[in-house]
Amino acid sequence: MAFLSDRLARIKPSPTIAMTTRAAELRAEGRDIIGLSAGEPDFDTPENIRQAAKAAIDAGQTRYTAVDGTPSLKKAICGKFKRENALDYEPSQITVGTGGKQILFNALMATLNDGDEVIVPAPYWVSYPDMVLLAGGTPVFVECTLEQGFRLTAEALEAAITPRTKWLILNSPSNPSGAAYDHDQMKALTDVLLRHPNVWVLTDDIYEHLVFDGFQFVTPAQVEPKLKDRVLTMNGVSKAYAMTGWRIGYGAAPAPLVKAMAKLQSQSTSNPCSISQYAAEAALNGPQDYIDESREAFQRRRDLVVAGLNDCPGIECPTPQGAFYVYPSIKGLIGKTSAGGTALTDDQAFANALLEETGVAVVFGAAFGLSPHFRVSYATSDDQLTEAVARIRKFCEGCN
Ligand SMILES: Cc1ncc(COP(=O)(O)O)c(C=O)c1O
Numbered sequence: 001m002a003f004l005s006d007r008l009a010r011i012k013p014s015p016t017i018a019m020t021t022r023a024a025e026l027r028a029e030g031r032d033i034i035g036l037s038a039g040e041p042d043f044d045t046p047e048n049i050r051q052a053a054k055a056a057i058d059a060g061q062t063r064y065t066a067v068d069g070t071p072s073l074k075k076a077i078c079g080k081f082k083r084e085n086a087l088d089y090e091p092s093q094i095t096v097g098t099g100g101k102q103i104l105f106n107a108l109m110a111t112l113n114d115g116d117e118v119i120v121p122a123p124y125w126v127s128y129p130d131m132v133l134l135a136g137g138t139p140v141f142v143e144c145t146l147e148q149g150f151r152l153t154a155e156a157l158e159a160a161i162t163p164r165t166k167w168l169i170l171n172s173p174s175n176p177s178g179a180a181y182d183h184d185q186m187k188a189l190t191d192v193l194l195r196h197p198n199v200w201v202l203t204d205d206i207y208e209h210l211v212f213d214g215f216q217f218v219t220p221a222q223v224e225p226k227l228k229d230r231v232l233t234m235n236g237v238s239k240a241y242a243m244t245g246w247r248i249g250y251g252a253a254p255a256p257l258v259k260a261m262a263k264l265q266s267q268s269t270s271n272p273c274s275i276s277q278y279a280a281e282a283a284l285n286g287p288q289d290y291i292d293e294s295r296e297a298f299q300r301r302r303d304l305v306v307a308g309l310n311d312c313p314g315i316e317c318p319t320p321q322g323a324f325y326v327y328p329s330i331k332g333l334i335g336k337t338s339a340g341g342t343a344l345t346d347d348q349a350f351a352n353a354l355l356e357e358t359g360v361a362v363v364f365g366a367a368f369g370l371s372p373h374f375r376v377s378y379a380t381s382d383d384q385l386t387e388a389v390a391r392i393r394k395f396c397e398g399c400n
Pocket of ligand 1: 039098099100101102125171174175204206236237238244247248249
C-alpha cells in the first residue's frame with residue numbers, strides 16, 4: 001500500500017517556486033542572479049498598517065478569532081466592496097482566509113464533486129488547475145492567445161460549457177499575462193453566463209488596483225447584478241498593500257457558500273492570523289495613498305520592460321493593462337540554438353538556458369498553460385530591470 005495519497009499524485013509542485021528556488025541555489029554559489037520569477041511587490045508594507053499590527057499585539061489581540069474573520073474586518077471588507085466596486089454585501093456574505101489562496105482552495109473543496117468541470121482560461125495562474133484536481137474536479141482549459149489579447153471570448157466560453165460545468169475561473173488583471181477585461185469584454189462573458197444558470201463564477205480580483213493608463217477595473221457581480229447570487233468575488237491585501245507575508249485574503253459570496261467554506265476552514269487552519277486581520281482592517285479603512293504610488297511605479301516599470309523586450313530579436317511583448325507581469329512570445333526563437341549551445345526546443349529550454357547563461361530567472365510559459373511564452377515579474381527595481389533586459393537582449397542576439 002502506497003503511503004502517499006493518490007490525491008497528492010494528481011498535483012505538481014509550483015513551477016514558479018521551483019524557478020525561484022533554482023535561482024536562489026545559483027545565487028548561493030556566488031552567481032550574479034536577477035530574479036524576475038517571484039510574484040510579489042518589492043515594497044515594504046505601509047507604515048500605518050505596520051503600526052496597526054503592533055498596536056494589535058500590545059492590545060492583546062493575540063487569541064483565536066471567529067473562524068472566517070473578525071466582525072470588524074468583515075465590516076471593513078463590506079466597506080471596501082461598496083466603496084470600490086459598488087457592491088452591497090452583508091458580513092454574513094464575507095469570508096476571510098489565510099491569503100486569497102485559501103479562499104480559492106476552500107471554495108473548490110467545498111463545491112466540487114468528482115468529475116465536475118471548471119473552466120480555466122489559459123494562460124492561468126499555476127495554482128488553479130492543481131486546486132481543481134485536488135478537489136476531484138476536472139480543469140477544462142480554454143486557450144486565450146496573444147492575438148486575442150489573452151482574453152476569453154464569449155464564443156470560446158459558450159463552447160466550453162457542458163452540463164458538468166460548475167465554475168468559470170476569471171482573473172483580471174491576470175497572472176501571468178497582465179491582461180484585464182474592460183466593461184464590454186466582461187459583459188460579453190456575463191451575457192453568456194446568464195444563459196447557463198448552473199455555472200458559477202470564481203473571480204480572482206487580487207490585482208484589482210494594479211491597472212494602468214487609466215484602465216477601469218470591473219468585476220462580474222458589478223457588471224451583471226443578476227449574476228451576483230452565483231459569483232464568488234475573491235480579493236486580498238497581498239498585492240494591493242504589499243502584504244504578501246501577512247496572509248490575508250477574502251471572498252464575497254452567497255451566505256450558504258460562505259458558511260460551507262467556514263466549515264472547511266474550521267477543520268483545517270481555523271482563523272487567519274489575528275494580528276494580520278487587524279493589519280488588513282487598517283489597510284482597508286486607512287489612507288489609500290500607497291495604491292496610487294505603487295501603481296505609478298509599476299506602470300513605469302511595465303513601460304521599461306515592454307520597450308526593452310520588444311527590442312530583443314525573436315521576442316514579441318504586448319503591453320498589458322495591469323498586474324506586474326508581462327508574458328512575451330518567443331515564437332521567433334524556437335528552433336534556434338543559444339550561444340551556450342542549448343537547443344531552444346520549447347519555452348522551458350529557453351528559460352533554463354536564460355538562467356544558466358545570463359543569470360536572469362523567468363518562468364516558462366508551459367507552467368501557465370500557453371506556449372511558447374515566458375513570464376517576467378517586473379516587481380523589482382528599475383536598475384535590476386534595465387540590467388535584466390540588457391542581458392536578455394544579448395542572449396537573444398546570440399541565438400542562431
Ligand atoms: C492570480 C493570483 N491569485 C491569488 C494569489 C494568492 O494571493 P495570496 O497571497 O492572497 O494568497 C496570487 C499570488 O501570487 C495570484 O497571483
